[in-house]
Amino acid sequence: MWPEASRVRVFMPFPGVEVPHLCAQCQDYPCIEACPVDALSSDPDTGAVIVDREKCISCGACIKACPGSVPYLHPGDNKATICDLCGGEPKCVEVCTEAGYNALTIVNEGPSIHRKLYSRDPVETAKDLAVKMFGEKGEEVIE
Amino acid sequence: MIPGGYAGKWLDIDLTNNKIEDITFPYETLEQFFGGRGMATKILWDRVADKWTDMDGLDPENPLIFATGPMTGIYPGARICVSGKSPVSNGVVGSTAATEFAVEIKNTGYDGIIFTGKSPEPVYLLVTDDGPELVDAKHLWGLDGETTLIKLNKEVKETLTKRHPNVGLWKAPGSMYLGPAGENMVRNACVMTKICHAAGYGGYGSVMGSKNIKAVVAKSRNMFPKVDAPEAAKLLWRKAHAELIKVSDFRRWGTGHLGFGAGAGTSSEPVRNWQEEWHNETAIGVNRYMDRFWVKTKWADFNCTTNCMKVSCIKTGPYKGDITDVPDYELQAYCGTNLGIFDPESNVHISTLMDKLGHSGINGPNTLGYAAELYQRGILTEEDIGFKLEWGDVEAFDKLAHMMAYREGIGDILAEGTYRAAFKIAEMKGMKPEELLKYAIHVKGIEIGAHGTRSDKDYTHDISYAASVQGGDHTSTAVDGYNDMSGAVFYDCGVFCTFTARGPSQALIFDFAKAITGFPITLHSWRSVTGPRIVTLQKALLLMSNMWEPIKDDDNPARFYEPLPSGPYKGKTTDRELVDMKLQAYFDTLGWDERGIPKKETLDRLDLGDVDQYMVKYRL
Numbered sequence: 081m082w083p084e085a086s087r088v089r090v091f092m093p094f095p096g097v098e099v100p101h102l103c104a105q106c107q108d109y110p111c112i113e114a115c116p117v118d119a120l121s122s123d124p125d126t127g128a129v130i131v132d133r134e135k136c137i138s139c140g141a142c143i144k145a146c147p148g149s150v151p152y153l154h155p156g157d158n159k160a161t162i163c164d165l166c167g168g169e170p171k172c173v174e175v176c177t178e179a180g181y182n183a184l185t186i187v188n189e190g191p192s193i194h195r196k197l198y199s200r201d202p203v204e205t206a207k208d209l210a211v212k213m214f215g216e217k218g219e220e221v222i223e
Numbered sequence: 224m225i226p227g228g229y230a231g232k233w234l235d236i237d238l239t240n241n242k243i244e245d246i247t248f249p250y251e252t253l254e255q256f257f258g259g260r261g262m263a264t265k266i267l268w269d270r271v272a273d274k275w276t277d278m279d280g281l282d283p284e285n286p287l288i289f290a291t292g293p294m295t296g297i298y299p300g301a302r303i304c305v306s307g308k309s310p311v312s313n314g315v316v317g318s319t320a321a322t323e324f325a326v327e328i329k330n331t332g333y334d335g336i337i338f339t340g341k342s343p344e345p346v347y348l349l350v351t352d353d354g355p356e357l358v359d360a361k362h363l364w365g366l367d368g369e370t371t372l373i374k375l376n377k378e379v380k381e382t383l384t385k386r387h388p389n390v391g392l393w394k395a396p397g398s399m400y401l402g403p404a405g406e407n408m409v410r411n412a413c414v415m416t417k418i419c420h421a422a423g424y425g426g427y428g429s430v431m432g433s434k435n436i437k438a439v440v441a442k443s444r445n446m447f448p449k450v451d452a453p454e455a456a457k458l459l460w461r462k463a464h465a466e467l468i469k470v471s472d473f474r475r476w477g478t479g480h481l482g483f484g485a486g487a488g489t490s491s492e493p494v495r496n497w498q499e500e501w502h503n504e505t506a507i508g509v510n511r512y513m514d515r516f517w518v519k520t521k522w523a524d525f526n527c528t529t530n531c532m533k534v535s536c537i538k539t540g541p542y543k544g545d546i547t548d549v550p551d552y553e554l555q556a557y558c559g560t561n562l563g564i565f566d567p568e569s570n571v572h573i574s575t576l577m578d579k580l581g582h583s584g585i586n587g588p589n590t591l592g593y594a595a596e597l598y599q600r601g602i603l604t605e606e607d608i609g610f611k612l613e614w615g616d617v618e619a620f621d622k623l624a625h626m627m628a629y630r631e632g633i634g635d636i637l638a639e640g641t642y643r644a645a646f647k648i649a650e651m652k653g654m655k656p657e658e659l660l661k662y663a664i665h666v667k668g669i670e671i672g673a674h675g676t677r678s679d680k681d682y683t684h685d686i687s688y689a690a691s692v693q694g695g696d697h698t699s700t701a702v703d704g705y706n707d708m709s710g711a712v713f714y715d716c717g718v719f720c721t722f723t724a725r726g727p728s729q730a731l732i733f734d735f736a737k738a739i740t741g742f743p744i745t746l747h748s749w750r751s752v753t754g755p756r757i758v759t760l761q762k763a764l765l766l767m768s769n770m771w772e773p774i775k776d777d778d779n780p781a782r783f784y785e786p787l788p789s790g791p792y793k794g795k796t797t798d799r800e801l802v803d804m805k806l807q808a809y810f811d812t813l814g815w816d817e818r819g820i821p822k823k824e825t826l827d828r829l830d831l832g833d834v835d836q837y838m839v840k841y842r843l
Contacts, residue, residue: 082447090394091395092395093376093395094373094395095418096418096519096546101392140389149392152390153390155390158390178461178465181468201392202392213534215536216538216543216544217546220544221369221373223376
């Protein structure tokens, strides 16, 4: 097992306030735009961002360009890592079903300008969630 | 060769001389003591057996140990085991807490940490993939648990981002920390983690405080250690989770349904310092917590399908901003019914207060309840305490909990824990210790968990506590119930949660252990050799404390033999004859003599030959 190699990352800046963090597939793909070596492309079928690990120079430009700082450098090969939707058959959905939670299902929807709204710094999202959970106190629990 | 599931190294930190070293243990030692509680006991034996009798738990030379086990994080429900010479029982307690710290430290390449000595200034240990370092913690010293955690999360994230700016966002680290109770060496204080989790039994918060360690923090980006048989482990992992998803009561309520159920149903819940164990107060029903305070109904630690935690928050009124978990049953009882508190709001408040102050939520309020009974009986007066201490008075218990944490007034005496406080109050009042000990609900100094034995309807029975080398610890009772000796000791050595062991069969769990480590381990080998080896070594150290008299102190508190005064089991009590009989059977099973002293042939059989020289003087 390798928690930090998962393309679905869960942030918990305060206990109980957990934010799953992964690529939202922005319509304009700022990460692809930002890559200086054209290592990033989008999958025409799924819309996922695909990283060419041979070309990637680990510069971090995609992380900076992403509105939610979603990409990260893999702790193993130090290359940019982004959820590739497992080629259209996501493992996370499979395992969630197998585990009996049935919390994840596959939704087919086309590109949308609103996708970008969901690409957000997980700590900022957590701060909003904390207020929703804890009321005024939520403002103080994440510094 | 490093067996599967182990990182391979331990951190050995001499705080007095600011020396940090990596150490390793032989394959045989890992196979014989496994991890967690077992390894901690072995380390203590090797390092301080000679000094054991005279060394206080709060002396600098007492090693403070944080130990994972080979199953930590891989088997569902990761936990860490905290140990050392307990300043409460003077023996060894393997005190575990559920936390991502266990996962993080293991992935940095360390199976555990041994602290010795005392730091001249407050520090915290930070372990990352860059290595271990002691960091100045003067700015954190004195802060409550919650604030400490908020500051640590921010500070460590900033440090890591500065060092490795290109890798992307850093997640929060895993951390174990102290509240003021630990800092001020309240003897039964806990080591806190994740705002409301704690390694409670044993008083290791005070040991950590005595060494000037405010926190232990780890963050890694590395993978888990390799396991011996990956395909088998994967299959067993899926099987374990498939069983855990069926544990629907814990997923729905956590243990929060017992605040009502253990009182009204099984008459085994402490009420007003155990004067009763029955109540029929629906006000403390789990639905009241759910409807009014739960802001999250499913919350789990790393790799856990059971999801027994829920997040409670008070959003209005005088306790606005209090955040804790369910509270779980133990805290519903000890921060609730045992103090005569039956309303969820007050219960959430006292539970949160314990978390913030760093009091163990079982042991700290056991002492509060003890003080309240002494007040009820006129032994402690308003003058002694500074105010009235009536049952159910939340403000009074709030005040007294603060006084304990900061060792102010009578709080300084109560901060010694229930057992030691009894002696001090006896001295103060010119009374005999027995007159005060009869209200002290402890075994071997360890305040008893919130499961009584008198009705015989809970999982705890006659010798569950009386025979246990961890005394009143309800998570590791001697025998009976689902927490039987071999089970609980194994989970503490694994190191994983007893609640993720509830569902999967023991056969599955031991197959899992074998797939991870490659040891020829079976339920039988654990029950007949490894488990008894660890418990026997704990027993030897407990005897060598010279604090507990064989047989006489292998017993329940006096109150557990009083007839239940109310409820459907009124008149029932713990069967004294059965206790005596089962104690002998327990000793016999473990190969100890009729007074509970390990026999020479047993020690030889368990490869504990060097223990015998210390046992000779305890035998008649």
